[in-house]
């Protein structure tokens with residue numbers, strides 16, 4: 001039971017840090033003004049067009065596709081896999097499990113495989129391509145290793161060292177209601193969860209901020225209409241008063 | 244430090260990515276601005292004693308004012324997609340000229356002073372203290388970026404290295420470590436009204452001479468009016484158009500177009516410069532100050548339309564920033580903007596590019612051409628980076644690519660595009676933009692021109708292209724200088740309105 005309390009505690013802290021850290025960062029992005037119109041042109045001239053451009057960036061990684069097919073292929077595999085895995089994991093947190101979620105469960109397994117394969121490809125590029133090796137810091141490798149660790153331990157549970165997923169669900173259902181239940185003691189599961197907690201804690205302090213960042217990038221989220229609309233930041237407007 | 248001997252890069256058989264040559268360009272720095280130049284801009288004359296603290300404070304200031312900078316600092320995942328996209332990296336193989344590595348020179352300091360992991364575990368996340376060596380490295384490599392934004396096209400988050408370069412240069416200026424070339428020009432334009440420091444009377448002289456030349460050439464009285472109150476159109480053009488070759492040929496072209504259209508137009512001696520180097524040094528206040536000269540001249544002369552000549556970064560500032568900086572545009576709801584916008588003719592986009600103006604006249608059949616007069620030329624078009632990736636023309640996205648090409652095709656018979664990966668939004672910078680058009684950086688300029696020269700070489704060999712048209716004063720000056728290094732003649736480069744000038748037929752022309 002000690003391990004159960006320990007993990008419960010770690011997950012409370014990790015969740016708090018993730019939510020507060022991310023909210024603070026998003027608030028900072030949102031509050032900082034973009035004083036000039038700097039969309040990378042040709043850019044959409046309407047808000048609808050801009051939203052469509054953002055959608056293509058987030059859902060398809062359009063710019064990356066134009067720029068490097070290898071990185072796109074591995075990166076897309078990883079992120080799509082991650083999205084499917086996340087969907088599959090929702091079953092631990094919602095009760096009853098909606099039918100639609102039950103239907104996509106099997107996709108999560110392919111997602112898990114794709115995620116790990118994509119991460120492997122990205123790691124290989126980082127090590128093998130001279131230019132990417134040059135720009136890599138130790139933390140870049142560690143991120144890939146951490147995610148690979150989470151992914152591989154998950155797959156291990158699925159295919160080799162099965163865990164009692166019903167108990168896992170009971171634990172997290174209880175955790176959400178501040179009622180700590182017994183967590184299965186399988187080492188693979190504990191490793192999996194330790195990795196996940198680490199990911200949550202580091203997220204708001206790391207390059208994973210690209211996930212909220214992409215939505216705030218002025219070169220992508222601005223509409224190309226500077227002649228039609230006067231765009232003025234508050235700090236810039238103050239300079240006018242002085243004239 | 245400058246003018247060290249260097250080799251012009253060889254044309255590559257297949258445009259492959261070069262193997263890294265660390266520090267290949269580490270020796271190259273521009274001249275440092277002296278006290279007089281710095282102080283004219285209200286900047287410290289030399290490196291201040293507490294430069295470390297001043298620099299960090301300025302970084303914090305910029306991070307709070309520019310969302311782009313803040314988001315770009317936090318978002319890069321080191322994916323490497325941009326690493327092979329910069330012409331300076333392609334031409335020099337120096338890894339610090341890879342866009343992400345260039346950003347990293349700044350980001351490493353950001354991480355150290357502004358993020359928790361950088362404060363706790365600097366080595367792990369690639370964070371480092373701001374030392375004098377780091378500052379020198381900034382001065383080297385942030386003056387090896389032409390702020391062309393090619394990298395931002397290819398980054399999955401649109402991270403724009405140009406924004407980082409501007410921020411780094413702003414910090415350098417703040418601590419008294421300015422670049423001679425750009426800051427000298429900024430001093431001239433704020434004092435005299437143009438980048439060349441050409442005073443009003445000299446300008447009048449030049450324009451009168453031009454009228455005589457055109458008269459001798461065509462027999463027609465094409466006017467180049469200066470400071471005419473009550474004119475309908477104010478033309479603002481890069482000052483190089485007044486005397487440099489081939490720039491002046493385009494100025495003649497604008498004059499002929501206005502003449503043929505029967506337009507009432509004028510130049511201004513107070514605002515005789517479209518260029519705005521405040522963009523290059525990332526100084527919003529200075530950029531606004533320079534743009535204000537144009538606002539003042541327009542108010543003073545009472546013009547109803549403002550048209551800008553062939554200049555790339557000027558058109559970016561004009562199109563994207565003038566409305567923000569000085570209310571020159573539409574849609575202003577504050578008194579400052581309304582005062583100005585009431586005076587401007589709402590039937591036209593304000594401000595307008597000379598190519599938009601000319602193309603409209605062509606479409607309406609106002610201009611007459613003899614296209615065969617351009618038959619000795621096979622023409623290609625070099626998209627200037629600031630026009631391509633930082634502005635627009637016309638009312639559709641991408642008009643900045645189509646309108647100049649349409650004009651060329653309307654005035655000439657032989658047109659060929661260069662390879663698709665080197666034009667339109669993927670265009671390569673000429674190698675001289677963003678404040679590096681100076682002889683102390685000649686090595687950089689020659690090496691950075693490689694990708695464009697290769698694309699030109701290909702169409703020159705296969706399609707007999709002998710003229711590369713462009714709509715940027717910096718591109719024209721840069722190519723005039725570097726074309727010979729790659730075995731081309733200087734005269735291969737010229738303006739779009741130079742071609743218009745060749746083919747246009749004026750009423751009463753012999």
Ligand code: HEM
Pocket residue numbers: 057058059061064071072074075076078079082122123140143144147208210211212214320321322399
């Ligand atoms: C809005 C959601 C997201 C978008 C649009 C997005 C997009 C991208 C893109 C385009 C890349 C570069 C290509 C690549 O290396 O894969 C990338 C890299 C990366 N992303 Fe995301 N991402 C998102 C969310 C996430 C999340 C939630 C995580 C973490 C759990 C994550 C982890 C990573 C990592 C670790 C890399 C670096 C891979 C490497 O080292 O090469 N991303 N992301």
Ligand code: HEM
Pocket residue numbers: 082085088089092108109111112113115147150151152153154155156157158159162163165168172189192196
């Ligand atoms: C608190 C959150 C999480 C819990 C409780 C959890 C628990 C589990 C469990 C019990 C399994 C085994 C499933 C089975 O045997 O059928 C599993 C599999 C897996 N997990 Fe997690 N996990 C969590 C978060 C994550 C995260 C954030 C990732 C990815 C970054 C991830 C990636 C995977 C993968 C790839 C698999 C294998 C494929 C699958 O069965 O879905 N997990 N996880």
Ligand code: SF4
Pocket residue numbers: 328329330331340341342345387388389390391392393394395404405408672
């Ligand atoms: S803005 Fe242009 S010059 Fe600067 S790093 Fe990017 S591609 Fe290179």
Ligand code: SF4
Pocket residue numbers: 318319320321322323324325326342343397398399400401402
């Ligand atoms: S493409 Fe963007 S995210 Fe990738 S390394 Fe370059 S700047 Fe960073």
